[in-house]
Amino acid sequence: MPLHINILALGMLLLILLAPPPGRTDNIAEHERAVWQAWRVHQAQPHQHEAVVLACQPIDQTNPLRGVTWGLAAWHLLQLNKTNEAAAILEKMERVGQETPLLAATSEMARRWLTRMDIEKVRQALQIIYRQEVAYPQNLTVLSRLPQAPPAYDRWGRPWQYELSTYKKIPGLSGQRYHLHSRNLDDEARLAEALARPYGARITLKPVAAADQSSAPVQFITSANPTPIWLSEGAAYDHLSFAYSGLKLVILTDGDHWLFAPKP
Structure with missing residues (x-):
């Protein structure tokens, strides 16, 4: 068999192996929708702290993105001076581990607060x-x-x-x-x-392009530097961390706050 056909076949096999199964893709999309809904409440009502805390509560404990809504809820609880409730959430965040960039960012955020x-x-x-x-x-x-x-x-x-x-x-x-x-x-x-500090004000990266796969690099620009930069999940740029690259969602953090954005 010609060499170029072997290489093409190998490339197609790798794409099949790396692509998530259909059921898993559906689960990821559902998890992202759940946290996105909580984020939209925060965006629409950033000073309605109790409303945001309430929006974060329905997130399922099996959702791998739940630490993000934990961090969001904890910040709003601190704004309400409910330090004991905030501390309880932050203690959970601190213990989530380091297995993925998102978990590492979640734990780091908890340690800071x-x-x-x-x-x-x-x-x-x-x-x-x-x-x-x-x-x-x-x-x-x-x-x-x-x-x-x-x-x-x-x-x-x-x-x-x-x-x-x-x-x-x-x-x-x-x-x-x-x-x-x-x-x-x-x-x-x-x-x-x-x-x-206004929530997320220091997170100036804006996603403008992305490759097809969920974990592939994403292209960003900033207001200070319009030159596009490509970042992979887990990468750091100017004190910011690219914590999560999903199917339809990217999540950034400055260590204290999150920023959700639709994936281009």
Whole structure:
């Protein structure tokens, strides 16, 4: 048999093997429709937090995209100051694993928000010490002796970055100010400031073209750079992650927020 016929036959065989079975394709489409409906509620009513949380609840536990709606619901619960409910969802997100780019992004998002919530507990504990001593401590070890000791590490297992600072115009006055942050979050560690940012405003990638297969690369442009770029699922670009490339849906994240977009 001629070589070119063998190569053609091999290529057709690979396409057949890589294509998802019809039933699986139907399931993927159904999963995507479910999360897309929740996303549309968020788009239409971004400040109606309870409505978005309610829209996220029907997502089936077997839906592989459920972590995305978990993250969306958790953000809206935090906006409602329902921190315990948000924390419960984020704890689930943190444990989803790393098997796919979407799961890894889901877990990372949870760690970022949970770290912000934990660091607020550290700040509250520091205020307790300050009220007792009229000064902040030299280090955080003293916090472990409190009845309700705050976490000693961020959600990546790293100790908090803590140091005392002084007033430039009042020399000799010590223990009255401090810097506290997580190494992974740097200047984005304050919960209130993170919640004040408009949802998804930093995600500027826009999908404009895609290959036929669900996991194939997608072409994006940005408002700052109209030159098209091709990204594969799991790729990072300018602090953004391409978390999911599906049949009709792509999902991006900046670490704190999601962005859903129809696949071109």
